Amino acid sequence: MEYLDFEIPIKELNEQYQKACRIGTESDVDVSDTCKQLEKRIEETKKEIYKNLSAWQRVQLSRHPNRPYTMDYINAICGDSFLELHGDRNFGDDKAMVGGLGKIKDQSFMFIGQQKGYNTKTRQYRNFGMASPEGYRKALRLMQSAEKFGIPIVCLIDTPGAFPGLEAEERGQGEAIARNIQKMFNIQVPITVIIIGEGASGGALGIGVGDKIIMLENTWYSVISPESCSSILWRSWEQKQIAAEALKLTAKDMKKQKLIDEILKEPIGGAHSDRENTFKSVEKCILKSYEELKKLSPEKLIENRMNKFIEMGVFQDA
Structure with a gap:
């Protein structure tokens, strides 16, 4: 432990x-x-x-090495029904971004999410959950396949950010993320987004446009990590705790600002302290979200999704 x-x-x-x-x-x-x-x-x-818990302590919990990752949730929820799909049909198969078809009870879903590693070898293999352009293009390909066959989409976010390497930029990292954001607004099937760990920057937004956006209690969602924010403002990582508070990145802060729809409670001690109940909560949350969204027509789904994001950041002078 x-x-x-x-x-x-x-x-x-x-x-x-x-x-x-x-x-x-x-x-x-x-x-x-x-x-x-x-x-x-x-x-x-x-x-x-x-x-x-302070904001920084929740950030620490979201990164706990024993915390369940995307494939843990998918395997627990779908069991043997999950079929992983590979490749962006353009450059390659990004191991940091996983996706495929799985069933919850009798309903099929397209699951997409970032996957981190469990030890040094698998962390390198998964590139620490930081996807490259081909990962986001793979995600978009899977979403469009799900749309074609009328299959609802579930995005599980857990990333410290998109891969910032030179080769990723050469292959169009910014364009790939921007295209995903644009295209996701017009996907004609329900999209449920759940932040299960870290939700950092464009790396999270690249699969983060949804009809329902849900955060587990001990996760964070922000334009920048506390360490990076601290290094920019104070030229040091030592002020990361102050940065975490100032960024208002916790689930409670996100709900207060109406940037997410729901906070999913975790067991005392975090998701890793009682994995079984955490998996059940996420499964129940996915089914509940789908039951609400499946009643809407594709046109209404898109309209509501667009309005949700248009209203973010809108304010009036008193």
Whole structure:
């Protein structure tokens, strides 16, 4: 079990609990009362810590190495029904962007999302979840295929940003993202977007135009990461906590600004602390979104989608 810096009190209590249980197992000493007290203290400490998380702490939770990634959600929700599709039919197959057909109950969906790695080798293979132009072109190809066959789309966002390498820029990174944004407004099937981890910059927006935009509780969504913002404003990463607060990037901030539609609660401790229930919540959320959106005609779907984004940032002087 890996702990973040603000989770150290929980780590210390867990170690005490394990030590007490070990003493009880290895000797005749009755430690049942001590164990019960420690269990109670652990739960109380968890509730106290997680109900008062700062923006930076939520950013840390969104990056937790044990947090489930896109393929974890897809495999848990769809099981053996998922069929991954590859390639942009132009340059290649981007491993940082995954997509394919899967079923929830009897309903087919086109799933698209960024995929991070679990260790050094797979992180390099997945390019740390940073997609190149061919990844966004693959995503668009899959969306247009889903539109052709009347299949609803689910986009799972978890990326520190689009790949900023020279070769990606040479192949039209900005154009690929801009084209996706443009084309997604006119897709004639329901699009549900769920931020499951990091939602940074154009890398997230490239698959982020949807009819319903939902964020898990401990995720973030912003034009720039706190570290990059800090390095621009203060020439150092040391002010990243201040930057995280100023950027208003948490799910609560996004909902307050009416930039998202819903916040999906996570188990105490984050999505990784109870994966099973997190997967069930996301599955239920996808089905609920689809049930609402399938009642709308393609024309109404597009009109509502466009109006949703047009209204973002509109204000009046009092």
